[in-house]
Amino acid sequence: MNPNEYITGLHHLTVSVGSAQEDIDFVTQVMGMRMIKQTVLFDGSASVYHLYYANADAEVGSVWTTFPFKKAGLTGKKGSGQIEVSGFSVHPDAIPFWKEHLDKHKVKNSGILERFGQKMIHFEDPSGVGIGVFGDANDNRNAWQTDEISKENGIKGIHSAVLSVREVEMMDKYLTDILGFYKVGQEGQYHRYHIKDGGARKVIELHHQPDLPQGSWTFGVGIPHHIAFATGNDEESAKLKAYIEGTGYTDVTEIKDRNYFHSVYTRTPGGQLFEFATSDIGFAVDEPEDLLGHELLLPPFFENRREELTSSLEPITVPHYLQDK
Template identity: 40%
Template sequence: MTYIQGSHHVTLSVGHAQEDVDFHTQVLGMRFIKKTVLYDGSTPVYHLYYSNADGDPSSVVTTFPWAQHGISGKRGTNQAREVLLSVPEESLDFWYKRLTEHQVPVANAEVFGRRRLTFEHPCGIEYALVGNTGDPRLPYAGNGVPQEFGVHGIHGTAIHAHTPERTVEFAEQVFFAQGGIVEDGDRAAFQIGNDKFGNHVEVIGNRRDDQGTWSYGAGTYHHFAWNLGSLENQQQVKFEIEGAGYTDISELKDRTYFKSVYCRMPGGALFELAVTHAEGGWDCDESPEELGRHFMLPPQFEDKRSEIMAQLEPITVDN
């Protein structure tokens, strides 16, 4: 039996590293759990990881800071656009006040009959805090955010598409959409996989904007990753996607902490099919208590540690 468990992580191309660290830890109160580098290509770029208290796969936001290299992207249609995070429903007033105090412009919105707060990352990527009741994932308590009000983890993703019906069709036919499709104005929503929380997908019909960029570049959402549970299941899901004719899918890539394949949806968003394998996990190279305290490199880059460090802007993490 093939399946998708739920979400695994979200990865963004952001601006400068320090402003990204400060936004996720000092403003959103998330836990800093990993400092490493982009595994693809030869340009040295940080890969930074943030999570809830336990580092649940469905809680992790990761970023590539590109501003140091002068590489910018363009937000538009046919790409994932909005980072949706889950917080306790009763915390929204706290968050409105906190974001305002940190000089982050914030607005109330009602989507699918539920309140959420909308705001932006310093590089312009759109975020929303969605209030949920009964989310069991444990928030991190830090930097002025009490645990009872903290970020549980990912709520989901919002994708902008010129032809949103193609994205919905893909989800229903081959990507394990659950619970039917609900609509609110120009948004359609469904859940992917078996988890109750963290796996909401919203698809927004957007024919106003130009095509957004799909390459790395500051200010853009790179991909949304799903948790496939096991390598055997991951391979079977890959076969089924290819068998349905969606052949824009990569071979297996080893990211140390998980192993992944990547699939471009017909609506343009990039999905990752990830598995935290037996030798992986956030604590495979750092103890659970020390997560994020060291600069971790994959073995193929270790002999260039000094060279890589000299090319990256230093960052300070108070977490």
């Protein structure tokens, strides 16, 4: 089977961060993304928010999700085997704006870099999670607009993910031989791969860092958790699961109900956790499209824990456009 038949690009990127309020303020004000969902982590027994952000259309492939782990007290170690940079696309003309904007907000950043002919800036969120804006003139998706960030300058959606690896060979084989992605180039320590024909949502980079010690795979403040690729529906995810298991990577989970999509997860030879998430449910399944993100929502299978969960979560203030809804 050709797995590329079922993988349409990246679906969402997920990281563990510090406090929920600090995260909401940073992502909605500094990154300028639209807050589209307040729910909780469905795995384990700790009460932890799961916050979702996206572009103006809240579409698959634009979604950034965070688990604010500060209150639960879990920390981790940054290192290789992790997602080093979660990449978002902006118009190339907006790159100088982003440099100025990040400096204004005192966000530590790389300055303007160029790789594979593309201008970009790498920076960190307050918990230390690596983020990047990548200039992409062909991405026509609609950015959310804020007081400080115009629609022209805003984040259009996911561009790519940069994965730190101590060895390239086995992860290269996994991306190309198993998942059917295409290697399109190497520049220094960076190896670039395309899903199908590449472009926004369809770029993965390996960053070869042979001397960087292994980082943790756990949840923990400042630790990216996984990247999710989009499939169409359960049937396609089931085929992909069977296919990956058949290649010998037998640690693929059952299909899990994530309320807004259904997911399977698998650990890659580079150490990063990959998810395959369906695109057929969406975020308006439990609140109207124009009210996305305005209140804490729990899936039906968590309603029996509502009291326990809500009493132990950090109180938060949502962005002004979601207040009094």
